[in-house]
Amino acid sequence: MNEMNPASNAGLAVRYFDGRSSRAQEVRARLADGRLYLIGPEVNRVLEARQVQWPERTRRGPRIALLSDGGSIQSADTAAWDAWVRSGGRSESVVVRLQQSWRGVVASLVALVALTAAGYVWGLPWAAKVVADRIPEGIETQVGDAVLEQVEGFVKPSQLSAQEQQAIEQAWQQVLRAHTAAQAARGVTVRPSRLLIRDSEDIGPNALALPGGTMLLTDDMARLLQNDTKVIAGILAHELGHVQHRHGMRMLVQVGVLGFVTSALWGDYSGILAGVPLWLGQAHYSREAEREADAYSVMALRDAGVSPVVMVTLFERIQLFRRCGDALLKPAPSGSAPVCKQESREQAEEDDERGFWGLGFASHPADEDRITFFRDAAR
Ligand SMILES: [Zn+2]
Numbered sequence: 001m002n003e004m005n006p007a008s009n010a011g012l013a014v015r016y017f018d019g020r021s022s023r024a025q026e027v028r029a030r031l032a033d034g035r036l037y038l039i040g041p042e043v044n045r046v047l048e049a050r051q052v053q054w055p056e057r058t059r060r061g062p063r064i065a066l067l068s069d070g071g072s073i074q075s076a077d078t079a080a081w082d083a084w085v086r087s088g089g090r091s092e093s094v095v096v097r098l099q100q101s102w103r104g105v106v107a108s109l110v111a112l113v114a115l116t117a118a119g120y121v122w123g124l125p126w127a128a129k130v131v132a133d134r135i136p137e138g139i140e141t142q143v144g145d146a147v148l149e150q151v152e153g154f155v156k157p158s159q160l161s162a163q164e165q166q167a168i169e170q171a172w173q174q175v176l177r178a179h180t181a182a183q184a185a186r187g188v189t190v191r192p193s194r195l196l197i198r199d200s201e202d203i204g205p206n207a208l209a210l211p212g213g214t215m216l217l218t219d220d221m222a223r224l225l226q227n228d229t230k231v232i233a234g235i236l237a238h239e240l241g242h243v244q245h246r247h248g249m250r251m252l253v254q255v256g257v258l259g260f261v262t263s264a265l266w267g268d269y270s271g272i273l274a275g276v277p278l279w280l281g282q283a284h285y286s287r288e289a290e291r292e293a294d295a296y297s298v299m300a301l302r303d304a305g306v307s308p309v310v311m312v313t314l315f316e317r318i319q320l321f322r323r324c325g326d327a328l329l330k331p332a333p334s335g336s337a338p339v340c341k342q343e344s345r346e347q348a349e350e351d352d353e354r355g356f357w358g359l360g361f362a363s364h365p366a367d368e369d370r371i372t373f374f375r376d377a378a379r
Pocket of ligand 1 (some may be wrong): 239
């Protein structure tokens with residue numbers, strides 16, 4: 001193919017500056033075979049087209065292409081220039097073409113944001129669930145024992161009377177037995193769990209579900225619920241939901257995805273165990289996990305013939321505790337009422353962040369949606 005080939009375009013009239021003088025020269029510019037030909041009365045040049053700095057078609061105003069020797073060619077006729085460049089076979093980069101189209105820009109931004117968000121919102125929890133569900137029970141038990149060892153460092157033996165502890169244990173076993181039988185009839189096996197009652201000033205009225213099926217109830221929670229064993233059974237049914245869905249394991253996987261996977265592969269848990277206190281302090285069950293555990297508690301309570309309305313009582317007491325504090329946990333001295341403040345939602349969330357025990361029941365502000373859910377379930 002030579003420069004006279006019909007495939008080479010007829011060329012475009014441009015102003016040529018040689019880069020040394022400010023004098024413009026009228027020349028014809030042609031693009032062919034990857035070369036730029038400049039031909040005029042005093043000009044006859046051939047340049048490699050790819051060594052020319054071509055203008056992007058993103059702005060108005062004259063088109064200026066910079067030549068490698070400091071010269072340039074210019075045209076005020078942008079439409080003619082663009083048509084010439086296109087017919088000359090200079091394909092534009094994808095970016096330039098996208099820049100041409102605002103729709104393209106917006107679409108690619110939206111796609112990027114959506115992908116990132118989807119990966120964060122669904123990808124990680126999904127991956128954590130898949131991994132957690134495949135972790136053998138034996139490993140979960142070992143991890144749970146290690147977590148419990150850490151927790152036992154923060155708690156003391158229960159200060160409740162033996163009768164109070166027994167009443168709680170009995171009420172819970174009754175619900176658990178009825179629920180386990182009902183699940184068996186549905187062909188579902190209830191994972192093993194155990195209840196520990198502990199005293200702790202650090203975590204106040206709370207209940208936790210640890211990996212491996214250990215459920216921990218604090219004395220202060222029993223006190224806050226005025227030893228109402230049905231309400232206590234309700235909170236334990238919720239914690240059992242976390243156990244059944246392996247939320248503790250999921251959270252552990254999610255918080256330390258890589259560290260955990262490598263530890264599991266190599267059978268070395270020291271890495272995970274070092275992170276446990278941090279994990280306990282910072283990890284929150286997601287709202288979705290809380291909803292799953294709430295739904296589970298409704299099922300378990302119904303199996304035992306207990307109205308889910310006990311969960312409404314639970315949330316009301318937690319809300320009251322947020323406003324009135326420790327005064328609710330002690331028998332009130334005669335004639336004095338606890339001093340309670342009006343607490344905004346923001347304040348509740350702030351208190352929430354201050355609390356050390358992210359995993360605990362009381363760590364999520366008792367929100368109206370959850371109360372409504374249990375009210376409806378109780379109908
Ligand atoms: Zn929960």
